[in-house]
Amino acid sequence: MAPKSTAAKPYNVVVVGQNGRLSYEAVIFVASLRTMSPDFKGRVLVAEPQVGPLWEKDPTIRNQQVRDALTEMGAEIIPFENKHFGEKYPFGNKIEMLSALPKGEPFVFFDTDTLITGDLNAVPFDFDRPSASLRREGTWPHPQLYGPGYTGLWKSLYDKFGLDFESSLDLSQPDEYWRRYLYFNAGFFFYKCPHEFGAKFLEYALAIRDTPPVELCAQVFDPWLDQIALPLVIHALGGGRDTLPDGLLDGAVTCHYRLLPLLYARESDHAVAVLEHVTAPNKVKKVLKNYDPIKRMIYQGRGVKARALFDQKNMPRKEQAIRNRLKSNGYWMR
Structure with a gap:
């Protein structure tokens, strides 16, 4: 059901x-x-x-x-x-x-x-x-060489709060892999x-x-x-x-872009079109242009130029690599 x-x-x-x-x-x-x-x-x-x-x-x-x-x-x-x-x-x-x-x-x-x-x-x-x-991404925890692994680290928290650890696991994922x-x-x-x-x-x-x-x-x-x-x-x-x-969510209905340079670099054509459509009305534009990163990325076209640095069908696997390319080309703003 x-x-x-x-x-x-x-x-x-x-x-x-x-x-x-x-x-x-x-x-x-x-x-x-x-x-x-x-x-x-x-x-x-x-x-x-x-x-x-x-x-x-x-x-x-x-x-x-x-x-x-x-x-x-x-x-x-x-x-x-x-x-x-x-x-x-x-x-x-x-x-x-x-x-x-x-x-x-x-x-x-x-x-x-x-x-x-x-x-x-x-x-x-x-x-x-x-x-x-x-x-x-698997940003936390970071198991140490001689310390507990993912299971030991996460289980210690479930035990601390009296929660059942086993029922939280995704058993389709390998043991000691962060997605489990x-x-x-x-x-x-x-x-x-x-x-x-x-x-x-x-x-x-x-x-x-x-x-x-x-x-x-x-x-x-x-x-x-x-x-x-x-x-x-x-x-x-x-x-x-x-x-x-x-x-x-995180799909057809919402886009968590994190920062505008990342939106232009890696998000869908639809997300970019929505961003530029909803920020186009004068009553919105006159407010947003007061913030320099938004003014430069959206209204002065730097976002479109940043997007041209990437092949949308062959994006870097790690976000840090995307950030580094944006920074090295002068398009990193926040």
């Missing part, structure tokens, strides 16, 4: 927006959502970290044009407080902002560097069974209640950071902490890697 879908009911979409690049990416995200999913009925929330002791610089969106553009497109800017992470670990924003979302209402979180390229209403979210992005173990990119995730998800996410992330199992003594948690805790949260809440159909 196919998993039930609650996607027909309204749900909230949320990104984190703060001063600088992320605020301009949020404008592109909302513009693409409104253009490509015009019938989306849920709330669109931009979670904004507030000034506090964990920030040396004011993280709020201080450009009034950006704020106005977001609200004119129907997005709501909602504040949240950083109590645990902040400037030293800004990826923690996606953990701490969850407590500011409406309790008991289904949500989908996206990184701001995401482009909506299709109809979000076509995605059959089962909000009772959370999941996250499978567009990832539940691991996500945190570019999107979803669940039926942000408070429930956020409380567990925060609990696990803080425990890993502050009192890690001894097996992890040689492992680095920055910047991977959110992606280390995320699969544990999803597994604990009854989700997994197979709760969404393939080919929709």
